[in-house]
Amino acid sequence: MSLSPDARPPLALRRARAAVGALFLTNGALYANLVPRLPEIKSALDLDNASYGLAIAAFPTGAIVSGLAAGWMVRRFGSGRVAVIGTVLTGLGTLAAGLSPTFALLVAALFLGGASDSITDVGQNTHGLRVQRRYGRSIINGFHAVWSIGAVLGGSMAAGAIALGLPLDVHLGISLAIFATVAVVSLRFLLPGRDDETADDAAAGDDAAPASRAAGLRAPRLSARTLAIATALVLIGIGGALVEDAGSSWATLYLSAGLGAPAALAATAYVSLVGAQTVGRLLGDRLVDRFGQRTVACAGGVIIALGMGLALAWPSVPGTIAGFAAAGFGSATLIPAAMHEADELPGLRPGTGLTIVSWLLRLGFLFSPPLVGLVADSAGLRTGLLVVPIAGLLVMFLSPVLQGRRIARA
Known part of the structure; x- marks a missing residue:
């Protein structure tokens, strides 16, 4: 059953929270180890910006292809096993991408990595929300903060490997x-x-779970309002995805090729984004409790639009690194907010909203690399990166669909 806010969690629950955190850490670190070395792969394979963008898009394409299967896999094998197996396969995909001697093999390797990452994502978030229900208070932003710490760790490992x-x-x-x-x-x-325990199950105890699961088997009634909210949540998540993809796919290349920064220094742009994102997520649960998801997301959109907009208007290496950091901080709570609220949408079976929103927000990762690449080839990468402040404006516009304040369960 769920705990009161002041109760000390039992040891098994604390261990489960730490284990979920470890999964988020590994998920953030694996691909981040590859990101700063993508320009090296681009150069080795002699790819232009459009081809490079298409290759990067293989990762989210794999995620979209496999994403809807994740819910079935979680129900069949359990969220923990799915997350762990997906983590190992994601790591194999990133290793294969680094070893790829041709464009086709690079695309295949990134496709495998993305497909595995999508399944891992649903598995670890499903288990994290299950642990959160047992805690009886919000901890989901903390898990995503650990993901960001993993990304910082992975990016730093890559920067160190480049330097060495x-x-x-x-x-x-x-x-x-x-x-x-x-x-x-x-x-x-x-x-x-x-893994199909609901919030009411956690609050009422294990004896209530069978009745809740029986209710979950009934056909859902999806209202037009719920569908509209789900669509807005997907777009908010895509806004966060656009910011993250700009940092992972283009930040290093923009600083090195566009602004003339050395390779090791150029890699710090992505590290600054995920580092600032980590700070935002560590503060996220408290900020949401105090001001509500709506206000926090709207403020984040403002920070993204202004920070990256100014960096692109007056380009410099320090200013661009700061701009990516501002974008990371502003986007910190967007994807966790979209996932959390999707998981609680009325009229849907437990886990359905999370799976669908997680799957659809991957569209941002799918379409962003080739779009930015095409714009970069015709008008320059600086123009292509305008996708970041535009994403901030999108979040500002859609933030009213989020909760005005977080409703804590007793």
Whole structure:
């Protein structure tokens, strides 16, 4: 059953929270180890910006193809097992991408990594929300903060590998070995049992779960209002995805090729984005409790639009790094907010809203790389990166669909 806000969680629940955090950490770190080395792969394969963007788009394409299967896999095998297996496969995909000798093999490797990442994402968020229901208060932003810490760790590992001249295969092989081991060890500390427990189950105790599951088997009634809110949540999540993709796919390339920064310094743009995002997510639960999802998201949109807009208007290496940091801070709570509120949409079976929104927000990761690449080839990468302040404006416009304040469960 769920705890009162002041109650100390039992040891097994604290361990489950730490294990979910470990899964988020590995998920953030694996792809981030590859990101700063993508320009190196682009150069080795002699790709233009459009081809590079299409190759990067293979990652979210794989995620979209596999995304709807994630819900079935979680129900069939359990969210913990799905998240761990997906983590290992994601690591194998990133290693294969680094070793790819041709454009086609690079696309195939990134497709595998994206497909596995999507399944991991649903698995770890499903388990994280299950732990949150047992806690009886919001902890989801904390999990996503750990994901950002993992991304900072992965990006920093990559920057260090570049500075040391470490070959791609050695660097990515070390990354896979470390983070796959962490994920496998975390499995034994996750919550046992089924994953279809609702918030009411957690509040009422385990005896209420069978009735809730029986209710969940009835056909859902999806109102037009619920559909409109779900659509807005998807777009808010896409806004966050556009910001993250701009940092992962283009920040290093923009600083190195566009502004002439050395490779090691150029890699810090992505690190600054996820670093600031980490700070925002560590503060996120308290900010949401105090001001509500709506106000926090709207303020985040303002920070994204102004920070990156000014950086693009007056380009410099320090200003651009600061602009990506502002975008990371502003986007910190967007995807967690969209996932959390989607999981509580009325008229849907438990987990359905989360799966659908998680799947659809991947469209931002799918369409952003080729769109930015096409614009970059015709008008320059600086113009292509206008997608970031536009995403901030989108979030500002849609933020009223979010909760005005967080409603805590006793």
